[in-house]
Amino acid sequence: MTKRILGVAALAGLMLSGCASVEPQPARPVSVKPPVQINGIWYLDQNWTDEARQWYYNTTQGSQIMPYDWFMALTDPQTKAPFVQSLQRFGYPAGTAGSGTPDTLPLGFVKDTNPDKSSFIGMTCAACHTGDVTVNGQTLRIDGGVTTGDLYGFIQALSQTLHATVTVDALFEPFATRVLGPNATPEKRLELYNQVKDFDGRFALFVSQSTPATPWGPMRTDAFGMIFNRVSSIDLDIPANSQPPDAPVSYPVLWDGPHQPKVQWNGLLPNANAFDALGRNAGEVLGVFGHITLKPPTLTHYYYSSSVRARNLIGMEKQLRALRSPVWPDAIAGRVNTVEAAKGADLYQQNCVSCHALLPRDKTYT
Numbered sequence: 001m002t003k004r005i006l007g008v009a010a011l012a013g014l015m016l017s018g019c020a021s022v023e024p025q026p027a028r029p030v031s032v033k034p035p036v037q038i039n040g041i042w043y044l045d046q047n048w049t050d051e052a053r054q055w056y057y058n059t060t061q062g063s064q065i066m067p068y069d070w071f072m073a074l075t076d077p078q079t080k081a082p083f084v085q086s087l088q089r090f091g092y093p094a095g096t097a098g099s100g101t102p103d104t105l106p107l108g109f110v111k112d113t114n115p116d117k118s119s120f121i122g123m124t125c126a127a128c129h130t131g132d133v134t135v136n137g138q139t140l141r142i143d144g145g146v147t148t149g150d151l152y153g154f155i156q157a158l159s160q161t162l163h164a165t166v167t168v169d170a171l172f173e174p175f176a177t178r179v180l181g182p183n184a185t186p187e188k189r190l191e192l193y194n195q196v197k198d199f200d201g202r203f204a205l206f207v208s209q210s211t212p213a214t215p216w217g218p219m220r221t222d223a224f225g226m227i228f229n230r231v232s233s234i235d236l237d238i239p240a241n242s243q244p245p246d247a248p249v250s251y252p253v254l255w256d257g258p259h260q261p262k263v264q265w266n267g268l269l270p271n272a273n274a275f276d277a278l279g280r281n282a283g284e285v286l287g288v289f290g291h292i293t294l295k296p297p298t299l300t301h302y303y304y305s306s307s308v309r310a311r312n313l314i315g316m317e318k319q320l321r322a323l324r325s326p327v328w329p330d331a332i333a334g335r336v337n338t339v340e341a342a343k344g345a346d347l348y349q350q351n352c353v354s355c356h357a358l359l360p361r362d363k364t365y366t
Helices: 008-014 049-056 068-073 081-090 151-165 169-180 186-208 223-235 276-286 308-320 338-351
Strands: 037-040 041-043 111-112 117-125 130-135 138-143
Touching: 008 041, 008 276, 041 117, 049 308, 068 081, 068 117, 068 169, 081 186, 151 169, 151 186, 223 276
Parallel strands: 041 138
Antiparallel strands: 037 041, 111 117, 130 138
């Protein structure tokens, strides 16, 4: 069975005890830099600089949900506020403006721009693999951790908002003014209406084939099901291929992913080299609104045209090799009873390590 690398934070968290008081306490087994607070968020030592972290948060992978100006102009019919502000109610943390995105989007959302200058709202790796944890009233941001986001709730609400926009005049008229400006001609407004109505139908199809009867809930998704339906059913236009994506699992942590010989929860995909990783990550992009044109290759066009940003995916995979698991922050969350933790470590060696290997945070490995 493929060995899975356990983050030190998970083990330490399980062993946290406020009852025992044994003196003296042994030294902590891992040396880390102290937490750093930036704009009210605590960041733990995970071997990333803030520059690297922000690049990961704000770099597109080729996800293109819908035109960027449309998304920013949508009004949430439930809250009456801009829809972009609703993303936080689906568990996506507030973000900061990135170099390529002047607007302050929620963490993991970014502006993706094509060579022809057309722009789209998209999701980055951080949308699913960055998590906020609140401990003693303090917010810790875990890079490469599990999102608190509800993907099911987000795409369902976005579809409902789109449909309301093209069926309710009180929503479409201000939407059109924000997209086209106050002086747009009736012909331009009608053209926009037809474009949004057409997109509404296509997006509703995607949602219907990406959401099961029972919601996944926050922090879970059936990525396999979404990708399978998107490529084999929607993109190939074979409706009979669609299957309900009803096998959700938790999002995996990423500090161990690049180092495993096989990945995914069932060990389905090989991960021996950069080509394996790129293929896996390209499939992931298609599952989160990437675009691809599936036409038979020819001698002069021997590839599939897509929105996948291969160079960025390669860079992200490389950067993730430097990411390390977080260590329980004593100063914020309370001290770990290392005597009890040592007892737990013995049990772990006896019962767990054969499937869930430990990897020292300070070890350099390939």
